[in-house]
Amino acid sequence: MTDTELIELRREKWRVNGNAVRTLEDARSFIESVGLCLMFPLPSPKTLLVPTFVAAFLGSDDKLPTPRQSLSDSRAREAIELMVRLLRDKSAYEANFGDENSLLISATAFPYFYTLAGERNPKQPPRPGPRSPYSELACDTYQIIQRKGPISKSKLLEDIGKGISVPALDKSLAELWSKLRITRVDYHERDGASWDVLQRWAAEAVSDGVNCSVNTALSALLSKYLDGVVAADLPELESFFGNFVPRSKLREAVNALLAARELSFVPVGHKSLIQVTQAQAPRQLASK
Numbered sequence: 454m455t456d457t458e459l460i461e462l463r464r465e466k467w468r469v470n471g472n473a474v475r476t477l478e479d480a481r482s483f484i485e486s487v488g489l490c491l492m493f494p495l496p497s498p499k500t501l502l503v504p505t506f507v508a509a510f511l512g513s514d515d516k517l518p519t520p521r522q523s524l525s526d527s528r529a530r531e532a533i534e535l536m537v538r539l540l541r542d543k544s545a546y547e548a549n550f551g552d553e554n555s556l557l558i559s560a561t562a563f564p565y566f567y568t569l570a571g572e573r574n575p576k577q578p579p580r581p582g583p584r585s586p587y588s589e590l591a592c593d594t595y596q597i598i599q600r601k602g603p604i605s606k607s608k609l610l611e612d613i614g615k616g617i618s619v620p621a622l623d624k625s626l627a628e629l630w631s632k633l634r635i636t637r638v639d640y641h642e643r644d645g646a647s648w649d650v651l652q653r654w655a656a657e658a659v660s661d662g663v664n665c666s667v668n669t670a671l672s673a674l675l676s677k678y679l680d681g682v683v684a685a686d687l688p689e690l691e692s693f694f695g696n697f698v699p700r701s702k703l704r705e706a707v708n709a710l711l712a713a714r715e716l717s718f719v720p721v722g723h724k725s726l727i728q729v730t731q732a733q734a735p736r737q738l739a740s741k
Contacts, residue, residue: 454684456722462683464514467504473512480535481544483509487681488562488674492536492547492555493520493529502682502689506557507532520553537640546655547637549630550696555637560658562677567662568670569697571633575652575659579634586632590617591625598635598648605644633659671698671706676715676729684719684726 464470466487474483483506484490490504494517508514510532523529536557539545546563548570550556558566579587579595587595590613597612598604604612610622626648629635638654639647652659662670671694678693679685687707694703707727710716717730 454719454721459683459721466681466683467514468509468512469504469514471512474506474509474535477535477538477542480539481542484539484545484557484559485561488559488677489566489681490557491550492533492557493518493523495554496552501693502685503693504681506536510535533640540638543655546658548633549627562674563655564658564661564665565670565673565677566697567633567659568665568667569674571651571659571662573663575634575663579629579632587628588625590621591628594622594625595629595634595650599650599653602635602649602653603638603647604649605641605647607644609648667698667702668706668709671702672710672715675703675706675710679716679727679729684721684728686724686726690727
């Protein structure tokens with residue numbers, strides 16, 4: 454495989470070759486095909502080898518809108534509307550990726566992602582404390598969402614009480630979202646995002662994630678990620694998965710999959726990349 458052939462395969466897979474994702478059925482097919490994608494590209498100079506939903510929606514990776522342009526850019530608003538339809542439909546789930554960005558995960562891949570990034574005891578409500586990753590406001594916010602969710606951000610502000618600023622609420626929501634305690638389930642321009650407790654919104658997916666081992670989940674996600682990007686080198690795998698698991702754990706998983714021949718090396722230009730092992734075509738018997 455040449456570098457050019459790899460780029461063209463990715464462009465086709467990521468729907469940036471003019472074949473734009475515009476319908477709900479298109480969006481379902483795209484997210485299942487790639488498994489994981491960012492909503493928006495990362496701000497320069499940050500880079501990750503991963504497709505973006507907004508690029509697939511536009512059918513191009515040229516001059517893409519950023520998260521901060523999403524309110525003023527009509528292209529971004531339309532892409533968000535289609536993404537929200539995926540969330541409502543539970544064809545995809547969303548995880549916090551910082552910088553006002555999010556990671557979209559297909560319905561089939563999400564339980565594995567939850568194993569790596571979610572709480573192992575989701576029925577236990579978060580509690581504040583010196584060793585807790587949750588602030589007191591985050592815990593109070595969770596209690597309200599648990600009682601009244603799905604609930605909009607504007608309604609949350611009313612219920613939490615006076616003196617709580619929008620940035621403070623956003624920070625508490627981010628704390629809960631980062632641990633997959635809550636998830637965005639809807640969005641309206643007037644009221645903003647609506648939130649629900651993930652363990653209630655996606656009970657079966659969370660249960661599957663809790664009962665899955667880290668090794669199994671990481672192996673499954675690695676294979677799905679490589680299928681979505683066609684092929685990648687180890688630093689590219691570490692850059693992406695290092696956001697969720699220790700890099701040493703990732704290398705162990707890659708080596709185990711290579712040893713089991715579920716992954717293999719493929720020459721691309723002057724490099725050797727890792728890909729999902731391709732099934733061998735059955736040999737034809739020689740005709741007599």
